[in-house]
Amino acid sequence: MKRLSISVLAAALIFFAGYAALFVAPDESTMHAIQRVFYVHVALWSAMYTALTIALIANVAWLATRQMKWDWLGVSAVEVGVVSCTGGLATGVLWGKPAWGIWWTWDARLTTAFILWLLYIAYLLLRGLLEDPERRATLSAVFGIFASLDAPLVYVSNRLWRTQHPAPVMFGGDNSYLDPTMAKVLVVCIFAILPVMIFVLVDRYRLERMRHEAEELRLAMEDRTEEANRVVTRSTA
């Protein structure tokens, strides 16, 4: 029932955010309708930054405490971060083609964002190669902390270098400006996507916890089978 209420609330928020972005936000004078991708594009990057911040906290917490729950949270947050990053990159590509005339360019912002995506894919692949849970958690936490160094670089890249990607419209110094209605609609879109991200993260964490439970049960089952085999061997001897 609680899950259903949250789903209904999230759906209502998404609908409201979509309506605000498409019909309430004012028209942008140079790009017109395609500029409205901005609201979902920036919201996805906000979701990614939130997920990767959670992952960084979990990675550090695992190294400090060695409690498995931090490893579960770390991998869950990274996976959700990769999904948000994929959405951010895809919406960027779909915005780039009509706005710039090209799907992709290797400028500082796009390249650092693509490297970030690759680094976290590598994090997930690395985990698949390691069997021992403690070793897997430690190595992936260290790699996760290393990968997170690229996240602030993505954020400042269009402040440090001239890029094809537009300069920041918020928190970018004297030259950055965003129409107040556009800013409000953007905040609505961010607050519509964040609960969805948290909802998915909670489910992903539950999956990791259940994986651990299944692994323990499998080991208990193997112990029982070995014990039974030993008894049979002893009685036949």
Place this chain on the structure above:
Amino acid sequence: MTHFRFLFAAWMVAWAVFFVYELTISSRLSRLRDEIDRLKQQLGQK
């Protein structure tokens, strides 16, 4: 310059990534739940 199809595609992609991802999580959760129930049953019987 309107490009409504790009706008539509971008909004679709944004929600589709989360929707498809949540579907995969749900299916993995239900498979694991079944496996845990089966293992618990087997351990209880022995």
